[in-house]
Amino acid sequence: MGSIENGASNIGKGRIVDFRSDTVTKPTAAMREAMANVEVEDDVLDVDPSVDQLQKQTAKLMGKEAGLFVPSGTMGNLIAVLVHCEVRGSETILGTESHISVYEQGGMATLGGVHPRTVPNNPDGTMELSKLEAAIRYELDDHLPITRLICLENTQARCGGRCISAEYTDAVGELAKSYGLQLHIDGARIFNASIALGVTPERLVRAADSVSVCLSKGIGAPVGTVLVGTSEFIIKARRLRKALGGGMRQFGILAAAGLVGLRDMVGRLEVDHANARIMAEGLNAVKGLHVNMALVETNIIYAEVTSDSALTNTEIVEVWKEYGVLAMIYGRNMIRLVTHYHITEDDVSFALSFFKTTSLQTSRNSSTSGRKNIAEIVDVCC
Incomplete structure (x- = not known):
């Protein structure tokens, strides 16, 4: 595994720093208190007041008419696709590296009979508008599905947590409308994009007909996504949520944590971005x-292990784990790290101290894939 100086394995004893994902965040003390004291009702039979508040508040933040609290982002995205593509033989256009395309089991096809048509993502997470337009199938040709929906993701995780600009989203929205299509945004990390770009979430999704807004990543709630759109869209979405098993009873216990997250956690995401930058610079x-470094826009870092290293990415992650530092192996020669509110600047320094006691500087004979786009070699979700 390369050389490790004597005593190095003791450095991380009793301390855990978890860079695997921002999904590992635990509820804050304020969230736990809110969850313990919230008044709840049966949200299937009637309306849970906290769920209702969360839905309305999230919809307002996104500039949409209504919202629906669902257990997961995958369910939110699936419901959105199925509502927009309710006619059999429909087609959705989405990026090759999008979470919906790669990590959601092809649910739109499996459960909804919707055909996915992919367009390559650029390194910055966008898709060429000319390629998007060329992919649209709108003629009543018996041989072809009919395109009804375009999906974007913001931030684009597999491209490095890249931010999709309001101007680009507007352009995609205009293209969609010119062909009578709908636009859905997978906003799993939309708040990260908002903070990084200095643009309100509403502005980033103004062109969208629907948005799924994750609460269980950077803002730290334990569970849930809010799907937002028009009132008519949400009525249909609610019916589908029930069919998919997503209608829950005293859901307000979870909604209470989401409300605290929206109140307390969004504004501090810039700390995560700053720590990601420090970590990336240290690794580099x-x-x-x-x-x-051009890819490090938000809280996601991809480090390539080059041929100059004596250790593989797997070996680095395994030795790092002995120090109490957790990260993800990506592809053949990459490591992924994600910052979040449990990661402090001191934790970053602690993680980087590993490289002061471990030699990576003896060249390996094994070949590497070179500096390809992240999306070409990563293969882990979330």
């Missing part, structure tokens, strides 16, 4: 590692 200074 290590011979045997390479981070494309």
